[in-house]
Amino acid sequence: MSEASTDSEKPEKDAPYRAPAPGPKAIVELRGIGKTFFRGKEPVKVLDDLDLDVPEGSFEALMGPSGSGKSTLLNLIAGLDRPTRGTITVAGTELSKASDGALARWRSQNIGFIFQAYNLMPVLTALQNVELPLLLTSLSSSERKKRAQTALRIVGLEDRTHHYPRQLSGGQEQRVAIARAIVNDPKIIVADEPTGDLDRQSADDVLNLLDKLNTELKKTIFMVTHDPAAAERANVLRKLDKGKLK
Numbered sequence: 422m423s424e425a426s427t428d429s430e431k432p433e434k435d436a437p438y439r440a441p442a443p444g445p446k447a448i449v450e451l452r453g454i455g456k457t458f459f460r461g462k463e464p465v466k467v468l469d470d471l472d473l474d475v476p477e478g479s480f481e482a483l484m485g486p487s488g489s490g491k492s493t494l495l496n497l498i499a500g501l502d503r504p505t506r507g508t509i510t511v512a513g514t515e516l517s518k519a520s521d522g523a524l525a526r527w528r529s530q531n532i533g534f535i536f537q538a539y540n541l542m543p544v545l546t547a548l549q550n551v552e553l554p555l556l557l558t559s560l561s562s563s564e565r566k567k568r569a570q571t572a573l574r575i576v577g578l579e580d581r582t583h584h585y586p587r588q589l590s591g592g593q594e595q596r597v598a599i600a601r602a603i604v605n606d607p608k609i610i611v612a613d614e615p616t617g618d619l620d621r622q623s624a625d626d627v628l629n630l631l632d633k634l635n636t637e638l639k640k641t642i643f644m645v646t647h648d649p650a651a652a653e654r655a656n657v658l659r660k661l662d663k664g665k666l667k
């Protein structure tokens with residue numbers, strides 16, 4: 422694991438100028454982010470003047486005490502919520518400038534979200550659950566099906582296509598949810614405690630899968646976790662405490 426690198430190094434005085442090797446661009450860029458919720462009339466400051474750069478292609482883990490604002494931060498990065506202050510640029514789009522409709526469209530093309538509790542629709546099969554995000558696109562029904570099948574193959578569940586969530590184990594449900602998250606081929610995957618409800622073996626299967634999405638499919642992954650074994654898989658470990666990132 423390494424600290425997040427910066428590209429602010431300046432050449433030494435009198436040294437021949439050499440342009441720094443271009444590091445990976447930040448695909449997630451937060452500047453001066455504040456988020457305050459209101460409990461009745463009482464403001465609750467959750468995030469305070471927070472900056473964050475996530476380089477394209479990295480796999481980052483975020484830890485922090487319960488209630489420290491980890492999910493709030495993920496929702497902001499994914500364009501599911503808006504900050505009280507500051508700017509958020511993700512995959513080249515400044516989210517604060519986008520209308521709600523534009524933001525929903527942007528999200529469907531750029532973000533794959535994985536939840537702790539899978540959030541599959543119980544009345545739909547694995548294939549239909551995975552196909553769901555594609556209903557917002559203009560793809561034909563046969564193309565949608567083909568892509569959903571490909572996503573299920575990537576997560577190793579091509580033999581569970583017609584199973585309903587109740588017929589799957591927790592680990593399999595989470596892998597269906599991951600297939601749903603990648604079916605639109607998003608650049609970024611955000612995961613909120615993706616192994617929180619799983620036994621060790623299923624958690625390791627899910628982590629192996631995230632690792633594969635990062636190294637082979639080059640997805641940028643930003644994962645909130647309480648699980649030290651999950652955090653260990655990431656290239657960068659960040660900590661959120663009292664509204665600040667460390």
Ligand SMILES: Nc1ncnc2c1ncn2[C@@H]1O[C@H](COP(=O)(O)OP(=O)(O)O)[C@@H](O)[C@H]1O
Binds near residue numbers: 486
């Ligand atoms: N929609 C909301 N309205 C009011 N308070 C909220 C809302 N969402 C989160 N909070 C508060 O913000 C704080 C951080 O919540 P959250 O981001 O869920 O923390 P974490 O994911 O780190 O456990 C908590 O005190 C929570 O009660």
Ligand SMILES: [Mg+2]
Binds near residue numbers: 493
């Ligand atoms: Mg949370």
